[in-house]
Amino acid sequence: MSPASPVTLCDLLGRQQPGMTLEQPFYTDPGIFEEDLNRIVARQWLYVDHVSAIPQPGDVLTYEIAGESIILVRGRDREVRAFFNVCRHRGSRIITKACDHVRTLTCPYHAWTWDLEGKLVKARSMADDFRTEDWPLHACRTRIYQGLVFICLAEEDDDDVIEFDSIADRLDPYIENHCLGAAKVAARKAYPTAGNWKLAVENFRECYHCAPAHPGYTSVNAYVLDGERDQQARSETVAAWAATWEERGVVTRSTGVWGDSYDERQPHAAMRQPIKEGYRTLSRDGRPVAPLMGRLIDWDGGETLMVFGPLFYIYLAGDHAALFRFTPVHATHTDVEVTWLVNGDAREGEDYDEERLTWMWDVTTIEDTRIIGDNQLGVNSRRYRPGRYSTRERATTNFVEWYKRRMGDQL
């Protein structure tokens, strides 16, 4: 059966009210999910992994997003490149199972073979007019930043993608002293989440829910209750902390409030604030969970949230970085992966303990998977109607407004 009068994406966008949550189909409809992938996700720089995952030429890994499988491989020239995991002959996956090193990229089906730079070097029994140079692997844009590999699925001629340099230039001061390129992965956990990716993002970008829903997180982050109880006092606390550390040359001012958009194509930002009186890091008791990172000069008691568009965030503390990667899977499912980095020379058991390191974000993210799943179930109701955001959900509101503009621009 086809519906009598289908509602279009245009109609839906047209009737959205500012300051209100999205209408139901944006959270449930498989067709809109496909549009999200094509219009939003495919045009973002997306974090994949830390470079230490493929240290040597021929080291390889794959990342599945938006129905794609992307091969990351380090070439003989030590450059990291990304390719679509699709054979140019009949379309087979080329890397088909757990595999961490290759000499060439050889399709297991008919043995078409590409070198590590994506050039076709062997294809048996082709007609005489077949030219191998016409059939390189489909390349995928790649960029390494602070030891983190980013890709972008958009075609090369799609100019609706931000220059990565403009992100890097703005965010360098907040991240460069952590020297993440020399860090190591201390822990990595997966949080499958039964909700639309936008519900997961909305959740991540506000802390209005922290007091009722995240007791552990709230016990560590003073801003949650401070801001709720007395905004004025909170501002003074932040100002005093900033004054102390600016004097010592530490950056403490944010690029802007959370979620502010510097570039419509991929809004990015960094925000700093003090953790809690007496707390050096984001741990249960405030005591360090690993050695001070990189070139940091002292425990400044601050935390940094870095925003790389809707789907990737970093929380920096003095002794670790927590990386949050959101992978939309289908209209009502999102995979969240959290990766914890510490200094490259830190030794597990001596310099850090995984349980203490991961505690706060692990309990918080587990709580969020439940929250987001319940949010999705409610949004599925015929009686769901857009609701009104509070004053404490500004970065979430900003995301939703940005989402609507991006979807609308492209109609």
Add this chain to the structure above:
Amino acid sequence: MSPASPVTLCDLLGRQQPGMTLEQPFYTDPGIFEEDLNRIVARQWLYVDHVSAIPQPGDVLTYEIAGESIILVRGRDREVRAFFNVCRHRGSRIITKACDHVRTLTCPYHAWTWDLEGKLVKARSMADDFRTEDWPLHACRTRIYQGLVFICLAEEDDDDVIEFDSIADRLDPYIENHCLGAAKVAARKAYPTAGNWKLAVENFRECYHCAPAHPGYTSVNAYVLDGERDQQARSETVAAWAATWEERGVVTRSTGVWGDSYDERQPHAAMRQPIKEGYRTLSRDGRPVAPLMGRLIDWDGGETLMVFGPLFYIYLAGDHAALFRFTPVHATHTDVEVTWLVNGDAREGEDYDEERLTWMWDVTTIEDTRIIGDNQLGVNSRRYRPGRYSTRERATTNFVEWYKRRMGDQL
């Protein structure tokens, strides 16, 4: 791919023949299933549970139907109310897990809080022009009848819903002496059924299939074979039984034959007949399975079928009531729940035994789940064509004709 020329619901209804089963899409198409939910299911009074499930103020349960989760809660004023389980803020489920008592209805996400009557009493950090009185929970129509809680999903201004009183007025004489409001739930069983809800309803409303498919049921209910063998003799048996009991003030005449429609919006009826020579109740051997219910004066050897629209039925015997609740789940799945009620003061093991009490309907309903699943599989075939109903499927035919009128009226 989109179909070349989509068939509309109008086309399908237009070419249906009277006295014939429905065309395939009515039993298989997800789009028609959605229309069924909106046009039919959402406009019926639907049985949820017996009031004894939530006896005290703050007692709460949820019922999932038609993609909705409905909260039933008893207020401080002891009234039972129903609400859509959807937060007015961002749409989260409010009751999110097994929970049988609450002090308030508090969303676990951002702690918006409603009282047990559905009034918003707390929402932190909202803009100054936010008025809590504008954001009550979405109420759901509720009605208690004979201790049974009914709801209706339709919006308050939808007048295509029957007044419950007109059902009550007509059916009171058949049910009031059982005093179901003072009864207790003795057993409850779930029968997941792999068929469209209309196949489940068609099955329930005819006994043409009983002789071949339900040996247990047929051994108890004389009408199955009597009616098949000699309609005249059967009529005389019924008349004799009626004469005996009418004399003692017992209602024996039906409101009409099965499936007759008194109100197009929600056809309802009650029908009485004798069980079998020497049988006091619907048990394997005809002997009682529990104490005589409520204010009944004697074992009259009759059974009563009560029809509350397509999705809820009660079978009354002298010592128990069996409640049949049909919940459409998706185009090819229906959940059937059977609940057995006995007198509120009957004690298990002394006054009744669950196995004896539930035997007939349990074996019969298990058989029906298999039958309906096989019916669905056959109907899925490209070669399925509408077939002709027999003379013994009149209540099923009535249902199908009513269904077609209801779907057509609303085009």
Add this chain to the structure above:
Amino acid sequence: MSPASPVTLCDLLGRQQPGMTLEQPFYTDPGIFEEDLNRIVARQWLYVDHVSAIPQPGDVLTYEIAGESIILVRGRDREVRAFFNVCRHRGSRIITKACDHVRTLTCPYHAWTWDLEGKLVKARSMADDFRTEDWPLHACRTRIYQGLVFICLAEEDDDDVIEFDSIADRLDPYIENHCLGAAKVAARKAYPTAGNWKLAVENFRECYHCAPAHPGYTSVNAYVLDGERDQQARSETVAAWAATWEERGVVTRSTGVWGDSYDERQPHAAMRQPIKEGYRTLSRDGRPVAPLMGRLIDWDGGETLMVFGPLFYIYLAGDHAALFRFTPVHATHTDVEVTWLVNGDAREGEDYDEERLTWMWDVTTIEDTRIIGDNQLGVNSRRYRPGRYSTRERATTNFVEWYKRRMGDQL
């Protein structure tokens, strides 16, 4: 959401390039899959089973294909007939579970009863104008050929189906001496395959992939490497083998190269070639795995591939036949069944050993399920584009060109 401008099947067919793989939707779209079933699969003669599965009157089996359940039953006249497993009354399945013998075809729902020839013989309580002769079971075309049962799902008046006799006439010389009608089923294995049926068929029809992907098969079949290394030498080997055996009256010439189409409605062919120097049959070491079949005069060291349209193939060796049945299940799933036949009087453990008999096709088909699954995953990518077939994929190319013509003819 409905797509802004749906692509039609016509558009897709119109932009396909010759010699290139199909565009993505042909391998992924559920709507095209339905069209495939209706336009292609339903119009093919489809192999079901060997006649020995239902030797006696009343013996019965069912085969599920294209959403249908087909009953095969041997009548009292010993004829094998096929019927759609759909009751003419309310559409129930008639044969509902494992069942290998019946006296009548009786629907378990309301006991409508057909004789083994499909004539309705009992339907209780029908209106006076009901005539049983109007309600036979839906017959399905059936044909026995060389002991193999074929069916065709098309309606009787659909003349876009080949006459089976024209297939039989052409293929008789290649198969009749094997006397498959007197053979027995020695083994049968199922290979569920996570790929579109056309990917499975494309895979089966070329051996370009054998050297890289099938080491076992390649070690047995000399043509794989011979043809790749030196086509000229290979032609001479084949010619010498043909000369030797033609002299003894054995057919050695193919009806045409693989995949050539003799009849657009159901392309069929037979192709012969020598196995490998010193090999008598398709076994690991070339030694026989069972007695010489039927009326064969000697071990001629050849193998025969018989093509019955896209969905059924037979590989004949001197001592066994391997039957390959492809059953499309949904857009990205195909069930492959391989059945091994040996002489009817061969005894397991004495005359043949199942492991030796099945080795080559079993390992090869397991490998193919993996290959096809990986092919499907890659084809799902947004970046998949049609690729170019090699010179060694001619029968695959033929199949794809035929597929496009068949789909286009019917628009």
